[in-house]
Amino acid sequence: MDKLFIISFLGLLTVVHAVAGSVVYNNIGMLEELERFEIDEENGVELSDTPSWTSERGRRVLVNVDSFGAVADGVSDHTQAFVKAWQTACATPKSVFLVPPGRRYLVNATKFKGPCEDGLIIQIDGTIIAPDEPKNWDPNLPRLWLDFSKLNGVLFQGNGLIDGSGRKWWKSSCKKNKSNPCREAPTALTIDSSSSVTVRDLTIQNSQQMHFVISRCSSVRVSDVLVSAPEDSPNTDGIHITESTNVILQGCKIGTGDDCISIVNGSSGIKMKRIYCGPGHGVSIGSLGKDNSTGIVTKVVLDTAFLKETANGLRIKTWQGGNGYVRGIRFENVKVEDVANPIIIDQFYCDSPKACKNQTSAVKISEIVYRNVTGTTKSAMAMKFACSDTVPCSNIVLSNINLEKKDGTVETYCNSAQGFGYGVVHPSANCLTSQDKHYFGVGVTDIAEDYDTDQTEIAELAESSSEAIVHTEL
Numbered sequence: 208m209d210k211l212f213i214i215s216f217l218g219l220l221t222v223v224h225a226v227a228g229s230v231v232y233n234n235i236g237m238l239e240e241l242e243r244f245e246i247d248e249e250n251g252v253e254l255s256d257t258p259s260w261t262s263e264r265g266r267r268v269l270v271n272v273d274s275f276g277a278v279a280d281g282v283s284d285h286t287q288a289f290v291k292a293w294q295t296a297c298a299t300p301k302s303v304f305l306v307p308p309g310r311r312y313l314v315n316a317t318k319f320k321g322p323c324e325d326g327l328i329i330q331i332d333g334t335i336i337a338p339d340e341p342k343n344w345d346p347n348l349p350r351l352w353l354d355f356s357k358l359n360g361v362l363f364q365g366n367g368l369i370d371g372s373g374r375k376w377w378k379s380s381c382k383k384n385k386s387n388p389c390r391e392a393p394t395a396l397t398i399d400s401s402s403s404v405t406v407r408d409l410t411i412q413n414s415q416q417m418h419f420v421i422s423r424c425s426s427v428r429v430s431d432v433l434v435s436a437p438e439d440s441p442n443t444d445g446i447h448i449t450e451s452t453n454v455i456l457q458g459c460k461i462g463t464g465d466d467c468i469s470i471v472n473g474s475s476g477i478k479m480k481r482i483y484c485g486p487g488h489g490v491s492i493g494s495l496g497k498d499n500s501t502g503i504v505t506k507v508v509l510d511t512a513f514l515k516e517t518a519n520g521l522r523i524k525t526w527q528g529g530n531g532y533v534r535g536i537r538f539e540n541v542k543v544e545d546v547a548n549p550i551i552i553d554q555f556y557c558d559s560p561k562a563c564k565n566q567t568s569a570v571k572i573s574e575i576v577y578r579n580v581t582g583t584t585k586s587a588m589a590m591k592f593a594c595s596d597t598v599p600c601s602n603i604v605l606s607n608i609n610l611e612k613k614d615g616t617v618e619t620y621c622n623s624a625q626g627f628g629y630g631v632v633h634p635s636a637n638c639l640t641s642q643d644k645h646y647f648g649v650g651v652t653d654i655a656e657d658y659d660t661d662q663t664e665i666a667e668l669a670e671s672s673s674e675a676i677v678h679t680e681l
Contacts (some may be wrong), residue, residue, distance in 0.1 A: 215648055263287055267305070267328070271305045272295040272312065279310030281336060286315045293319050301326035306367055308332035316348035316393060321357035323400070329355075331367035331409060337395070339372035342417075344393065352393040358401040364408055371395040371414035373440060377464075382441035384562065390669065392416035392442070402426050412436060417444040418463065424451040431458045438486035440464035452476045459483070466491040467517070472502045479508065481668055485515035489546070491522040492536065494556050496529015496570045503531040511540045513668045514582075520549035521577065524556040527595070528566035534574040542666075543582035549589040549610050550577055552600055552624070569595035569640065575626075578606040589617040592624035599623035603639060605632045 270292050275280070277288035285652065289312070292573065296304035299493050302324070310333040338344070348354075352371060355361075366548040371393070382387040397416035398404055399422045406428070411418045412435040421427055434445040445461035457480040461467040467484035469491045484490060490509055490569035495502025502525065513518050521538045544547045545679055552572060557563035572594065594600035603626025610617055610633065618671055622639035628636050 217310075219592045225290075232587040236606050245357060249393040249553045258575075266301060267326075268296075268299050268302040269305055270299065270302050273307060273310075274430070277312055279307075279312055279333065279570070281311035281313055283313060284315060286317055286665070289314055290317060290319075295498070296327060297321060301662070303328045303330050304354075305500040306335060306365070307605040308335040308367070308607065310334070312651075313338065316349070316352050317478070318351065318589055319353070319355045319357070321355075322359075323358060323361070323362060327358070327361045327370035329361065329363045329365075331363070331365035331369070334368040334370060334494045336370045337372045337393070337415065339375055341376050341392075343532040347392045350393055350416075351397060352395050354397045354398040354399065354425075356397075356401065358398070358404060360403045361401070361405075363398075364402070366408060367410070369409065369411045370397055370586045371412070371418070373413045373415040373436065376415040377440045377443075377584055380441045381521075381560075384440075392525060394420045394447075394644070396420070397422060398427065399423055404428075405430075406549070407431055409433075409465050412434070413440070414443055416442045417447050418429050419445065419464075419546070420438060420447045420449065421454060422449050422618040426452065426453045428455045429457070429459065430455075432456075432460075434461040434463060434467075438464055441485075445484075445490045447471070448474050448476065448477060453479070454478070454515065457481055461487060463487045466522075467514075469493070470498070470507060471495060472504065474507075475503075477507045477512070479512070480510050482512040483511065483515075483668060484548045485514065485517050485544075487517050489514060489517045489519035489522050491524060492533055493524035494520070494526060495531065495533065496526040498526075499530070499566075499568070502529055502533070502570050504533045506534075506535045507542065509539070511538075511668060512544050514549075515544045517543075517546050518548070520546045521551070521580070523575070524574070525554045526556055527554070527563060528568055529570045530568055532571040532573070534572070536574065537576045537578070538580065539576070539578040541580045541582075543580070543584065543610070545583055545585050545613075547585045548588070548591060549582070549584050549607075550580065552592045552594060552603075554595045555593055556575045567595075567597045568571045569598040571598050572614070574602045575600070576604040576606070577608060577645045578604075580607075581609045582608050582611075584612050584617060587612060587615055587617055588620050590619040592619075592621045592626075592639070594621075596623050596625040599625055603627075604629065605639075606630050606634050608636075610634065625630060 272292045275291040279283040296302040302355040381387045392415040394417040397420045402425045404427045407430045410433040411636040413449040436443040443464045445463045445467045447469045449471045453476040455478050467487040471563050607630045617634045619636045626639040
């Protein structure tokens with residue numbers, strides 16, 4: 208978030224101080240706090256050069272799954288070979304758990320547990336595939352496939368592929384066919400209860416349900432990860448973050464049948480940079496508050512993203528009846544192309560076959576900034592702030608918003624939403640109610656140089672991701 212923007216904005220608020228009163232100071236404090244929130248992208252584990260798995264030189268100990276009986280035919284069950292290799296690698300300092308290139312390994316649901324000795328690298332250069340028959344899945348691990356836990360300072364890397372073989376799972380989903388019973392399904396890759404973890408360059412595709420879950424972790428950095436599943440694959444979230452802090456996602460390209468990125472309860476200090484999303488359901492905070500639960504998400508930044516042909520854009524979704532709060536969120540430098548609901552807060556979310564009953568309690572949503580969001584919408588309602596009647600949304604800030612519909616006009620919907628706008632806001636958001644509503648229409652000089660720089664970076668991201676994500680079956 209550029210310094211000129213914040214300085215100009217604070218100057219504007221000073222000008223209108225006489226009419227806005229103490230509310231101005233509250234907004235200044237909120238904006239300054241969001242401005243200070245930056246995650247150091249250089250923090251994390253020390254990255255090593257990719258080890259050569261054919262070399263005997265170097266300080267690292269190569270632990271090759273082939274040495275423990277794995278036969279790379281893609282048909283035989285290699286689970287025990289992977290478990291034995293893991294036990295050796297985990298117990299050996301500066302080891303490399305190696306899945307070698309040019310090989311395909313069938314692996315069943317497995318837990319890879321730490322803690323491990325220092326300096327562990329998980330090098331996935333080959334292909335790991337899951338059994339494709341839901342009926343044969345381990346009933347003791349219904350939600351897991353490859354589950355890594357209690358790790359510290361571990362590096363996951365490689366040019367390999369993790370393939371969930373999810374087609375039969377999708378077909379049996381109650382979301383594909385309402386006559387099917389709703390059942391749990393595995394997550395392809397889970398990192399749980401871990402810290403100082405780096406994941407880079409991996410491809411995860413066709414997961415049974417969610418692709419990559421970061422759960423109960425701190426200090427995780429994910430870069431240049433590709434996630435791919437068909438648009439009609441149900442519940443196949445790309446990257447799902449829960450109960451985690453200080454997580455950085457950068458340079459990731461995600462196309463799925465559900466949220467590209469979802470951030471849920473207990474998460475704080477999440478930064479996403481240079482994200483491509485599409486197809487999918489957009490970048491979501493939530494859902495939160497289901498079954499009258501408490502949901503808390505704070506300090507989230509999405510900076511520089513391109514969303515193409517997604518069912519939603521920048522979304523916050525909560526159920527009626529919940530408690531907790533979402534605050535300190537910043538979406539900036541985002542381009543959307545043929546996206547439905549580009550900007551949406553939905554506090555009446557109801558992903559249920561039955562109608563959800565009206566309830567008065569709700570997750571409190573406040574201090575949400577949208578800045579430099581441009582592009583085309585498939586829906587006439589380009590911005591929708593559907594907030595709780597009893598717990599209104601507050602301090603929604605809009606700056607340099609320009610959303611158009613190719614074949615019609617666009618509008619903004621508000622219910623119990625308070626906030627203000629700065630600079631260009633199209634469609635108009637006059638429906639936001641606030642003591643600060645004077646700010647709409649106040650003329651200020653556009654921050655041309657920094658804005659143009661932001662748009663150039665977004666355009667480069669869109670150009671680099673212009674080819675559609677190719678979905679493949681092995």
